[in-house]
Amino acid sequence: MSLSPTNFIATRVLRRPTTLSARAAQRLAAGPLDAVTLMRDVCQVARLQVDAAERMAIALLGSHEEFAQLPSGHWAMRVAACTVDGQADVPTLTPVRGLQATVAEAAMADHAFPTACIPSLSQIDFAVVDVETTGTRAGGADRVTEIAIAQVRNGAVAEVYSQLVNPERSIPLHITALTQITWTMVRDQPVFRQIAHEVSSRLAGHVFTAHNAAFDWRFVSEELTRSSGQALAGPRLCTVRLARVFLPQLSRRSLDHVTHYFGIAIGARHRAAGDAVATAEVLLRLLRVAEDQGIGTWTALDRMLRTPASRRSQSASDRRRRAFPLPVSQDDIA
Numbered sequence: 001m002s003l004s005p006t007n008f009i010a011t012r013v014l015r016r017p018t019t020l021s022a023r024a025a026q027r028l029a030a031g032p033l034d035a036v037t038l039m040r041d042v043c044q045v046a047r048l049q050v051d052a053a054e055r056m057a058i059a060l061l062g063s064h065e066e067f068a069q070l071p072s073g074h075w076a077m078r079v080a081a082c083t084v085d086g087q088a089d090v091p092t093l094t095p096v097r098g099l100q101a102t103v104a105e106a107a108m109a110d111h112a113f114p115t116a117c118i119p120s121l122s123q124i125d126f127a128v129v130d131v132e133t134t135g136t137r138a139g140g141a142d143r144v145t146e147i148a149i150a151q152v153r154n155g156a157v158a159e160v161y162s163q164l165v166n167p168e169r170s171i172p173l174h175i176t177a178l179t180q181i182t183w184t185m186v187r188d189q190p191v192f193r194q195i196a197h198e199v200s201s202r203l204a205g206h207v208f209t210a211h212n213a214a215f216d217w218r219f220v221s222e223e224l225t226r227s228s229g230q231a232l233a234g235p236r237l238c239t240v241r242l243a244r245v246f247l248p249q250l251s252r253r254s255l256d257h258v259t260h261y262f263g264i265a266i267g268a269r270h271r272a273a274g275d276a277v278a279t280a281e282v283l284l285r286l287l288r289v290a291e292d293q294g295i296g297t298w299t300a301l302d303r304m305l306r307t308p309a310s311r312r313s314q315s316a317s318d319r320r321r322r323a324f325p326l327p328v329s330q331d332d333i334a
Contacts, residue, residue: 020060024067025077030234031302032074120296121287126152126237127206128283129216130276132179134167138218143167144192145181147220148272149202150280152209157280161202162273164189179270193227200224203232207298211255211279213238235298239279241305242286246293258282 023042027033033041035053040046043056057075061067068076128150135142148162164181166189176182192199199220210216213236221232243253250257255275259266264281268274295301 021064021067024061024075026233028067028075028077031299032070032076034074034306038075121291121298121301122155124298125206126209126280126283127203128152128209128276128280129203129220130210130272130279131216131219132181132270132272133219134169134171134175136215138215138222141169142219143169144219144223145171145175145179145186146272147195147199148276149199150273150276151202151206152280152283155284157277157284160273160277161198162276163195163198165195166191181271191227192223196224196227200228200230208232208234208236209239209279209283210236211239211258211275211282213240235302237283239282239286242283242290245304246286246289255279255282 020042024038027038027041035057036048036050039053039056039060040048042060048056054073061075066077070076130148131144132146133142133144144165145167146162146164148160150157151159151161164186166186168191171181171183171186203220208217208220217232217236225231239258240253243250243258247253247258247261250261255266255278256269259278259282262282262285264278264285266274266278290296290301290304295304
C-alpha cells in the first residue's frame, strides 16, 4: 500500500468487514487510533474504560503481524508505507508482542510517519456533505431526500454536486415545512441506489466533512450499505467541533451562528446545496484560523481536536491578555 500526501487521508467505500480484526484494519486504514476509540468502534460498545480498551486491543490485535503499536500507545497498520522520491519508505512501528499498553494521551505525532507523507491542510481535498432526510433515524425507517457534495480543493470550492432523491417513503409534514421538499418534488427522482456510484466516486479521495458530521455520515453510509452492501471508511471532519475549538467566543455553533460570525450568506437554508456550500466556506475560514495558530497539518489538527479543552494550549490572544497586569485594588508597595 503506497501513501502520498494526496491519498494519505481519504474517504473510501468498503464492504463491511465480517471479523473483529477486519473491522480494526478498516478503521486503521485511515491512520492510527487510540485503544479506546478503536475498541469502541470495533466491538461496538458505547462506553469503555481506558484500561479495559488497552487489554482488549492487545488480546485482539497483538497476535496479528499487520498491526503495531506506536510509542504514543496508538494502534496502526504495519503495512502503511510511503513512497518518497520513488522509494518505498516504511515507518518504524513498535511491535505489539510483549509490550504493555500505555495510556494514549494524544493523537499520532507528525514524526510517526516520514515528512513527505504528512499532508498539509492545503494539500488535503475535502468533500463537504449535507443531506436532507425524512427524519433522524439513519438505521431505521428514515431516508435521504436530498444530498449535496461540495468538493474543496486548493483552498476553494471546486465543484458542487446536488441531487434530490426519492426516499421510497412518505415525507412527514414537519420535514416538508423545514426543508420545503415535498413528495411531488422527489417522486420522479432517482432512488439512492441509482446515484450510489456517483456519490461514492465524489467522496473517494476526500476527507468527509459536514456540520455535525456524525449525522450526515450515518445517513450516507446507511444508504450505501443498503444499496450496494458497502459502507464508508476513512476520516471525517466536523465543522461544529472545529468551531468549538477555534471559535470559543461563540455561545452557539449552529450553521446559522457560525456563518453569521464569518459573514457568509447561505443560498438556501435547509436545502442540501445551500447548506453544503455554506459549510464549505465555513471550513475554509476555520482552517485559516487553525493555520494562523500554527496548526498546518492534518495530524496537528487531529491532535488538537482530540485534546480535552482543559489541556489545549492557550491561544495567542489568551497569552496576550494574561500578559497585561490586573487592575490594582490596593497599594501593597508603600
